[in-house]
Amino acid sequence: MSQDESLPPGSSLYEHGVTEVAASERTSVTVAACPVCGSDEATPRFEIEGVPQRMVVCTKCGLGRLHPMPDAETVRHYYPNEYYGEPGIKFQSLVERLVRIVGARHISFLSGGLHGRARVLDVGCGRGVILGALADRGFEVHGVEVSEGAARGADPRAEIRVAPTLADAGYPDAFFDQVIIWHVFEHLEDPRATLASIHRILKPGGRFIIAVPNFSSRQARLTGPAWFHLDLPRHLYQFPLAALNDLLRQTGFAPESVHHFSLRQNPFGWVQSALNLWTRLPRNALYTLLHHRAPGAQPPYEAATRRWLWFWLVVGTPIGLGLTLLETAFRNGATVHVVARRSSAASPL
Numbered sequence: 001m002s003q004d005e006s007l008p009p010g011s012s013l014y015e016h017g018v019t020e021v022a023a024s025e026r027t028s029v030t031v032a033a034c035p036v037c038g039s040d041e042a043t044p045r046f047e048i049e050g051v052p053q054r055m056v057v058c059t060k061c062g063l064g065r066l067h068p069m070p071d072a073e074t075v076r077h078y079y080p081n082e083y084y085g086e087p088g089i090k091f092q093s094l095v096e097r098l099v100r101i102v103g104a105r106h107i108s109f110l111s112g113g114l115h116g117r118a119r120v121l122d123v124g125c126g127r128g129v130i131l132g133a134l135a136d137r138g139f140e141v142h143g144v145e146v147s148e149g150a151a152r153g154a155d156p157r158a159e160i161r162v163a164p165t166l167a168d169a170g171y172p173d174a175f176f177d178q179v180i181i182w183h184v185f186e187h188l189e190d191p192r193a194t195l196a197s198i199h200r201i202l203k204p205g206g207r208f209i210i211a212v213p214n215f216s217s218r219q220a221r222l223t224g225p226a227w228f229h230l231d232l233p234r235h236l237y238q239f240p241l242a243a244l245n246d247l248l249r250q251t252g253f254a255p256e257s258v259h260h261f262s263l264r265q266n267p268f269g270w271v272q273s274a275l276n277l278w279t280r281l282p283r284n285a286l287y288t289l290l291h292h293r294a295p296g297a298q299p300p301y302e303a304a305t306r307r308w309l310w311f312w313l314v315v316g317t318p319i320g321l322g323l324t325l326l327e328t329a330f331r332n333g334a335t336v337h338v339v340a341r342r343s344s345a346a347s348p349l
């Protein structure tokens with residue numbers, strides 16, 4: 001789809017319905033070896049509207065993944081241009097402003113403890129929002145992005161390479177002080193190879209920060225196929241926190257801390273997942289409403305539906321925030337970020 005083709009109101013090109021696989025069909029099937037634990041047994045869990053893949057769950061470690069794994073060309077079609085928004089703008093302006101305020105906290109977290117001229121890479125940097133903010137603080141910023149369109153309009157101080165995989169981007173060994181992969185890892189075809197590449201290009205003792213949805217969270221378990229962060233079929237993998245930590249250790253990283261609180265992701269995840277579960281509103285309609293539209297384009301949905309969505313946003317956000325504080329207290333964040341160090345051992349890939 002080209003940028004100037006507008007979608008009819010109410011249509012949401014990139015929302016695929018998700019349903020539970022019937023209990024009678026939830027018997028284990030043989031699949032390719034699990035990238036975390038090597039098991040070749042998995043249980044079908046979710047059907048995804050419009051694609052032949054199902055999401056299966058590893059019977060040993062609980063990793064969720066698409067089966068069969070689609071090829072790169074198929075995956076490309078899961079991302080219409082509107083997924084990325086216009087350069088520099090992804091959300092409506094009010095939401096964008098809130099995102100920026102929350103973003104300042106986020107940048108402090110990402111830059112805390114780095115020396116003044118640290119060289120930082122953001123994997124899947126998109127429009128380079130993180131990189132621009134890190135450049136403001138004086139860091140040397142690099143980004144890698146699979147989509148040329150997504151990186152268009154990025155901060156000119158960021159040195160961005162467009163490549164199909166991190167290995168193809170061709171960075172030298174031990175080049176970066178820090179690598180960030182923020183809600184991107186679950187979109188990548190080969191998690192083990194990605195971690196091996198990150199291990200190679202990080203300096204020994206360098207810091208790695210990874211954020212993913214937590215498939216073992218209460219939010220994921222309670223809302224099942226309605227979970228906002230499933231984002232099927234674009235999320236090729238769903239990581240339970242234990243499986244992620246296990247994979248990090250196996251690939252030469254020492255996890256240092258796990259963070260369960262995300263103001264940007266987790267309260268909204270509760271609100272949108274609850275709407276998906278308990279209302280007849282279109283899947284992820286609130287997210288679609290808040291998503292940026294081209295100037296002059298029709299807003300999505302009828303006026304009455306939009307009013308309901310705003311109502312649920314206002315009513316649901318304090319509840320979502322309360323649940324987020326609870327899940328943080330129980331160290332069970334709906335999305336988590338892990339800070340790890342490259343350990344001296346070579347990656348065993």
Ligand SMILES: [Zn+2]
Pocket residue numbers: 034035036037038039058059060061062063
């Ligand atoms: Zn497994």
